[in-house]
Amino acid sequence: MFTGLVSDVGEVVSVTGDDRLRRIRIRSHYDPASIALGASIACSGPCLTVVAVEPTEDGCVFAIDAAAETLARTHVGAWREGRRLNLERSLRIGDELGGHLVSGHVDGLAELVAREAVTGGASDPQWAPSDRFTLRAPAHLARFIAEKGSVCLDGTSLTVNTVDDDLFSVLLIPHTLAVTTWGERRVGDVLNLEIDLIARYAARLSERPA
CATH class of the missing domain: 2.40.30.20 (Elongation Factor Tu (Ef-tu); domain 3)
Incomplete structure (x- = not known):
């Protein structure tokens, strides 16, 4: 679950794959030590699963895999290198709910x-x-x-x-x-x-x- 309150703006650094599955690497200011493999991050709307994390000088580059359903239903399929994305980490118990309950499932x-x-x-x-x-x-x-x-x-x-x-x-x-x-x-x-x-x-x- 998410709140719709953006906590960072990331940037796509690479896109590989095809219309069945694409791996997208995203640069962010998040602390890499705080991102576990399998964590959920909302990337301009859709909830996507982190499959790799690389530390950088000012944060990290994390990778997500977008399957055919996500590519067809959202604008993830149009993402290219340089695209900027609204990012939000998943809601934790005790966090302030300042927006509204968001599932990360794009309609x-x-x-x-x-x-x-x-x-x-x-x-x-x-x-x-x-x-x-x-x-x-x-x-x-x-x-x-x-x-x-x-x-x-x-x-x-x-x-x-x-x-x-x-x-x-x-x-x-x-x-x-x-x-x-x-x-x-x-x-x-x-x-x-x-x-x-x-x-x-x-x-x-x-x-x-x-």
């Missing part, structure tokens, strides 16, 4: 259709500019997204601002833009989308006969 891809700056205007000149991102959810997932609910996008826990059919928006403050890969996102990008676990189970229960 589909959301398309970024608009990005606009939002400022406080003359009435509030001290308010730092933020960015509003509008995304299109896959039709079969749109019903799980609710205003003021939670979504996980590229491994980041975010609050939904507005919903209009299959379109929804999220607002990111400057800090989030600076410490994640969101500052790099542009119209036309696709992001790994995980719907809220509560929404998923509530919908499933509503489908069952009384």
